[in-house]
Amino acid sequence: MSTLEEKAALFQQYHVKGKPLVLVNVWDAGSAQAIQSAGATAIATGSWSVAAAHGERDGEAMPFHLVLANLARITASVDLPVTIDIEGGYGRSVSEVKRNILQVIDHGAVGINIEDQLPAGLGLYTVEEQCPRLSAAREAAQQAGIPLFINARTDIFLQHAPEHHNHSLLEEALIRSSHYADAGASGLFVPGLQDHQLIQELCERSPLPINVMVTSPEPSPKQLATLGVARVSYGPYPYLQVMEHLKELGRNILSGN
Template sequence: MTQALKAQAFKSMHTTQNPVVLYNIWDAGGAKAIVDAGSKAVATGSWSIAAAHGFDDGEAMPLDFVLQIVERIVASVDVPVTVDFEGGYAVSPDDVAKNAVMMIKAGAVGINFEDQVVQGDGLYKIEQQTARLKAIRQAAERMDLPLFINARTDLFLGSDPKTHSSLVDEAIEREAAYRAAGADGFFIPGLTDTALIAKITAATRLPANVMAMGEIKTSADIAHLGVSRLSYGPGPYFDATSDLKERYSAI
């Protein structure tokens, strides 16, 4: 398939009846392994890629290096590849858009794009993040690629679960703004309360993405919540390195 057809196919995988499962990987070998096991799409995880190459998460790994890895992953599999783009490796809309163009040229058909201020404090204000999102959408349109922009909000990740109910209204507000700016999906990592997840999916229109955490382990755990995508984040990397240590220790 062409890159554009892969992007269209990837978008069609996001259904509430059968959520797409993305078992996040960090290199071409991992991508080939999960495709051989039956995965219809490949997703990277920023934490995993960084750790696998000796960097901290949070855009500490040079973007040029990330792009090389993405190119190898795309060349190694024949399924859609979506990339954890973190905060776009820039602040201004123009610079974020330029970096998104490089990611598209590397072969990505989708990106995760988060609203936390990477290497800073807090989240971008809604109007700031929507300007950044619009810039990415316009850049992708100029390249005639229906890039799947998975707009991630970090409202819940790393915050006290006791406060999550008070953040739902802002999450719903951000979804509406991000959707209007051109997002294709809405990612709410860190939220594991199924009642709150269902409340958000009932009030929003973008395909919702949750991360496997807490009691959420498989697609069966979220299929009844109106969720269209399940990601595993750094979990697969933790499991792989733990297994490596155990095997070495057993020698």
């Protein structure tokens, strides 16, 4: 089995512009094992799915010690690199973020998603507020001796309906991408962005590799590859599909069909 450092280095290498890493987001050890068996090259959690699977709501409502316990079970159950969605870092201060990232690494993760949305979705951290938090995550990784992949998520596009996505929002995302790169981020995650032209321009101009989230069968990873995307993830989509199948199975069994 590879060491954590080797897994981290391998995970970094998977992010190639135009040849995206595809992540089918999981929520527990069982789903992680299923996705590994399906041929995945890496495992990624999604905070919404993890929270729902534990009877909690998204938005850091799930206690952090349970997040860590779930992560530990996942990393112990698979041989692949694991990246974890830790929402806003479960802390507003630099010291809290650093402490939490050290714990995440200690529990076997080689990557994180950390977002710039304020707790409870009440707007975004300013660039001046978010960059020190990203730098704290990088400092934690350096202290642990792990080349952690810090996927800096910006919720700029989630704060606006898709029909209102425009070049003004794109420019704001590019400003954040530049500053986040300087602060130590490894990639930029832009959930909510669906416009192909804007995705392509962002991929062309961003100093960081771009992660796009898909919540339906389309667009395919191959389609996104042509736009220059380096990482494709599926957020809550796999969990929702599995739960719909489970409900249908339950209805059929309980109705006697």
